[in-house]
Amino acid sequence: MMNNRQLADTFTLIANLSEIKGEVIYVILAYRKASENLMTLGREASEYWKEGKLREIPGVGKAIAEKIDELLTTGKLEFLEKLKQDVPASLADWLQVPGLGPKKIALIWKTLNITALSELETAAKNGQLRGLPGMGAKSESAILEGIASLARRSGRIPLGRAYPLAREIIATLKRVKGVVEVEPAGSLRRMRSTVGDLDILVASKDSAAVMEAFVNLPGVSRVLGKGETKASIEFTDGVRAQVWVHPPEKFGTALQYATGSKDHNVQLRQIALAKGLSLSEHSFARVDGKGEIFCSTEEEVYKTLGLPWIPPELREDHGEVAAAKANKLPKLIEIKDIKADLQTHSTWSDGKLSMLEMAQAAARRGLKVIAFTDHSASLGVTGGLKMEDHKKQAAEIKKTQTQLGDKILVLHASEVEIKADGTLDYPDEFLATLDLVVASMHTGLRQPREKVTQRTINAIRNPHVDIIGHPTGRLIPDREGADLDMEAVLNAAAETGVALEINAHPSRLDLDDMYARRAKELGIPISINTDSHSEEDFDMLFYGVATARRAWLTKEDVINTWSTKKLLHWLKERGK
Secondary structure (H helix, E strand, O other): OOOHHHHHHHHHHHHHHHHHHOOOHHHHHHHHHHHHHHHOOOOOHHHHHHOOOHHHOOOOOHHHHHHHHHHHHHOOOHHHHHHHHHOOHHHHHHHHOOOOOHHHHHHHHHHHOOOOHHHHHHHHHOOOOOOOOOOOHHHHHHHHHHHHHHHHOOOOEEHHHHHHHHHHHHHHHHOOOOEEEEEEOHHHHOOOOEEOOEEEEEEEOOHHHHHHHHHOOOOEEEEEEEOOOEEEEEEOOOOEEEEEEEOHHHHHHHHHHHHOOHHHHHHHHHHHHHOOEEEOOOOEEEOOOOOEEOOOOHHHHHHHOOOOOOOHHHOOOOOHHHHHHOOOOOOOOOHHHOOEEEEEOOOOOOOOOOHHHHHHHHHHOOOOEEEEOOEEOOOHHHOOEOHHHHHHHHHHHHHHHHHHOOOOEEEEEEEEEEOOOOOEOOOHHHHOOOOEEEEEOOOOOOOOHHHHHHHHHHHHHOOOOOEEOOOOOOEOOOEOOOOOOHHHHHHHHHHHOOEEEEEOOOOOOEOOHHHHHHHHHOOOOEEEEOOEOOOHHHHHHHHHHHHHHHOOOOHHHEHHHOOHHHHHHHHHHOOO
């Protein structure tokens, strides 16, 4: 019987093929919404189906419910089979090529009668596309770069998908009798934006009970291996996880070893050898053979090496060991330091809640300032605001602020589109009336490097822009960011004092940690924002702070940690 991921993939395929066919947009969106809801459903759709309650699944109406019923009953869908006769299924793969939309796909397919991605690549290399309407040599180059970009994708799991699953596994294993401690390891514990398999370490003297609980986790489709101290499983969505069980007295060395990174661990082993010790996942063994040192915690591991404990996010061999030796590790930013969210959306554009509801949710989380950055007019798909709409929004903000009192300050802002020609969506005289301006790119990301870089720099140099939102525009794992000359962008930001955003949404985490650290070196202020469209989205702050920690940022580097008075003073100095 089909699981949620298989059902979701089916509806995504229907949406993609329908889009290439040219179906009306609301039909396409209905299939995409059904796919999204199935992927985030708390239980299998088949359980709703057995209970006769498919219509209770969010976004599933009569037509979708009938299709789910057919898929669960027969394992296939006649509607999809007929659709494949009209539009070859392989064309759906073309939609993953950056910059290649459904209309271009349909044009190429119907004109050249090609359906395989390899045939598209050959056609572009042979100059067969430049004669088609609206396409030229630049289009061919863009398609070839897009195909190359697609080939570079690693199949790693986005952090936003991996971390919640790991937490569920950890919560289950913590309930097993005899378990002392459970921690994630590997790149997941280091909070990289994508991870491979999920690695979980358990401290317990009873490995059998842990193994039994692990292989019987909900959603497990295959047990890949099960031994006395290690087991491997695969979930129905293809994610794989491993668990290792270690005695509590050896858990510290095991956790440090499994967290990595490899290069960080090499440095630690060299320090150990200089002290006459050999460091492994089990213990410190004395090189002279006179016994071992066991560590139940990581703090003991680092103390034995003569070092302070190094936060996992820093363990990438980027100077953290030298900093630890010199007692110069930064005091990394924490979630509790964040006092403001300077990019959020309400029902004025594409948010799900009113400004009052969003502000109340932010206040419940301890925030002191919220900026509503509803989209500007040209991003039509989000219901962007025209300038006259902002006057109405400003009036509602005054009313909302009165209702909230001094619980939280509400700023009237906008996420203004940096248009393809390098101009901003609103004129300067209007931008000057807003409390805060976030300038972002959502379209034209595949423009040549020089042009897309200049677009960003134009926005940075606009005196009314305060923050550049998700600077590269990347979407993990499906879309690479714009090919920006980041050093030129960073230098421009350093000159003007504009802030660069770490967008906390786990599909963005943009700026990434490498460029955020470079921004810190240049003295560029950083803003960590959730880009919230709903109350639950505020909880994504965790991922943004993790990225900032990987970038060695302290609370002093991030404008969201400032007092309301200091933040307003900064905005005033920027001409607000």
